[in-house]
Amino acid sequence: LIAPELLERLRSILDASQVLTDDDALRAFGTDATTFLDPAPSCVVLPRSTAQVRSIVRFANEHGVALVPSGGRTGLSGGALAASGEVVVAFDAMTRIFDFSPDDRTVRCEAGVITRDLQRFAEERDLSYPVEFAATGSSRIGGNVSTNAGGVRVIRYGMTRDRVAGLTVVTGRGDVLELNKGLVKNATGYDLRHLFIGAEGTLGFVTEATLRLSRAPGDAGVLVLGLDRMRDAIEALRAFRQRIDLTAFEFFSESALRHVLARGEHERPFPTPSRFYALLEFEAAGSGAAEDAASVFEECVRAGFVRDGVAGHGAAQARKLWRLREDISEAISGQTPYKNDISVTVSRLPAFLEEIERIVAERYPGFEIVWFGHIGDGNLHLNILKPADLPKDEFLARCREVNRWVFEAVQRHQGSISAEHGVGLLKKDYLGYSRSQEEIAYLKAIKAAFDPNNIMNPGKIFDP
Numbered sequence: 001l002i003a004p005e006l007l008e009r010l011r012s013i014l015d016a017s018q019v020l021t022d023d024d025a026l027r028a029f030g031t032d033a034t035t036f037l038d039p040a041p042s043c044v045v046l047p048r049s050t051a052q053v054r055s056i057v058r059f060a061n062e063h064g065v066a067l068v069p070s071g072g073r074t075g076l077s078g079g080a081l082a083a084s085g086e087v088v089v090a091f092d093a094m095t096r097i098f099d100f101s102p103d104d105r106t107v108r109c110e111a112g113v114i115t116r117d118l119q120r121f122a123e124e125r126d127l128s129y130p131v132e133f134a135a136t137g138s139s140r141i142g143g144n145v146s147t148n149a150g151g152v153r154v155i156r157y158g159m160t161r162d163r164v165a166g167l168t169v170v171t172g173r174g175d176v177l178e179l180n181k182g183l184v185k186n187a188t189g190y191d192l193r194h195l196f197i198g199a200e201g202t203l204g205f206v207t208e209a210t211l212r213l214s215r216a217p218g219d220a221g222v223l224v225l226g227l228d229r230m231r232d233a234i235e236a237l238r239a240f241r242q243r244i245d246l247t248a249f250e251f252f253s254e255s256a257l258r259h260v261l262a263r264g265e266h267e268r269p270f271p272t273p274s275r276f277y278a279l280l281e282f283e284a285a286g287s288g289a290a291e292d293a294a295s296v297f298e299e300c301v302r303a304g305f306v307r308d309g310v311a312g313h314g315a316a317q318a319r320k321l322w323r324l325r326e327d328i329s330e331a332i333s334g335q336t337p338y339k340n341d342i343s344v345t346v347s348r349l350p351a352f353l354e355e356i357e358r359i360v361a362e363r364y365p366g367f368e369i370v371w372f373g374h375i376g377d378g379n380l381h382l383n384i385l386k387p388a389d390l391p392k393d394e395f396l397a398r399c400r401e402v403n404r405w406v407f408e409a410v411q412r413h414q415g416s417i418s419a420e421h422g423v424g425l426l427k428k429d430y431l432g433y434s435r436s437q438e439e440i441a442y443l444k445a446i447k448a449a450f451d452p453n454n455i456m457n458p459g460k461i462f463d464p
């Protein structure tokens with residue numbers, strides 16, 4: 001734990017009200033949405049500006065204090081977990097949105113802006129910030145940048161990386177860098193901006209971001225398809241993509257749907273259950289896409305890889321269908337799900353899915369498995385639910401055993417052990433399945449260049 005005199009120093013660098021030490025604050029700010037490890041930070045600080053963040057970093061270097069950046073704390077890898085007496089640096093007091101430019105279609109904001117607030121800001125200006133997923137009501141821009149958040153519209157708009165036009169960062173050395181300054185074209189050597197995207201707070205703090213906005217989409221058409229086999233989802237994806245520009249192509253299993261329906265808020269999309277479902281979305285307004293989608297749907301049924309389906313007509317119905325997919329995480333959250341967030345290229349998905357299905361059936365007999373994911377991006381969320389009578393530790397140990405088999409398959413198919421949730425603490429033992437030893441050595445050299453004293457989120461992604 002941090003020494004009392006250092007705590008006093010922190011109170012003098014900031015305002016005393018910006019340093020929290022009460023138990024409730026330590027618990028609330030010291031962790032993310034993972035529930036496997038308990039938080040134990042020394043204190044929480046709430047900077048109000050880039051200059052204050054720089055002062056905190058300089059203080060930490062001077063006294064060898066470990067810092068853990070904290071955004072909306074919705075992360076699923078333990079990246080924002082402070083379990084060893086670190087100082088949590090939370091961005092809840094840095095929420096300004098400024099410098100909107102309709103010509104550049106960009107907006108600048110502080111790292112603590114809630115993602116949904118930025119989306120609203122864009123909508124009020126007839127534009128959109130299209131990074132969307134079930135936690136955007138709580139996640140913050142700094143956290144999104146630091147995990148390179150994806151979500152449900154990546155197939156059309158890309159990851160957070162594709163939206164970042166510029167960043168202000170405070171490196172682990174305490175230098176303030178203005179990276180890329182909103183430029184579209186900038187061929188002046190290494191683009192350091194991209195190192196900070198997805199760095200999970202291990203190189204420094206993101207304090208401000210300039211983000212690209214998009215044209216506001218027209219009314220969406222939504223279809224939910226019933227499928228017998230996982231690989232049918234890929235056949236359907238190919239058929240629809242051939243004719244329509246999709247904005248989303250999501251996937252979930254009957255077990256996932258059952259958990260959502262058990263909450264009593266929604267109805268089945270169609271009466272007969274299927275083993276799997278795909279939800280696809282496209283811009284419907286005036287483009288003929290709705291008619292094209294209906295005819296592709298009929299072709300898929302005739303070809304035998306879609307067995308049933310329903311279309312959402314109008315915004316309200318489309319919303320209802322989306323909830324079947326979006327509510328899955330929340331619906332299973334009470335059962336301590338162990339989440340694997342794996343990806344391969346779309347072309348490898350059919351063979352990969354069959355292998356993973358086989359491994360899971362053989363290695364997890366008796367465990368309930370819930371599948372869903374952004375399958376249009378090759379990204380699958382494999383959730384293993386904790387049996388009620390199994391202690392948490394034993395459950396975690398069991399999941400770790402089976403991880404080996406899952407990650408060996410990921411490696412064989414040249415995939416990723418973490419598609420969008422990050423490595424954090426939960427996946428760091430498995431980094432070698434996705435990154436070669438040579439690559440990891442370069443990652444460590446980059447970390448040492450930006451954070452030579454290892455004060456920035458130490459022990460996350462890898463050990464130095």
Ligand SMILES: Cc1cc2nc3c(=O)[nH]c(=O)nc-3n(C[C@H](O)[C@H](O)[C@H](O)COP(=O)(O)OP(=O)(O)OC[C@H]3O[C@@H](n4cnc5c(N)ncnc54)[C@H](O)[C@@H]3O)c2cc1C
Binds near residue numbers: 076078141142329421
């Ligand atoms: C229900 C649910 C659904 C989700 N669905 C998706 C999904 O579809 N796609 C997806 O990508 N993710 C998803 N997530 C995961 C999570 O929401 C994202 O990873 C999100 O980007 C995390 O943002 P946050 O602000 O909550 O970050 P946090 O959890 O607070 O932090 C995430 C990481 O970023 C670091 N960090 C935070 N702020 C900063 C900063 N200012 N500077 C430097 N480092 C910082 C933290 O140290 C940590 O390593 C989901 C989570 C939940 C709970």
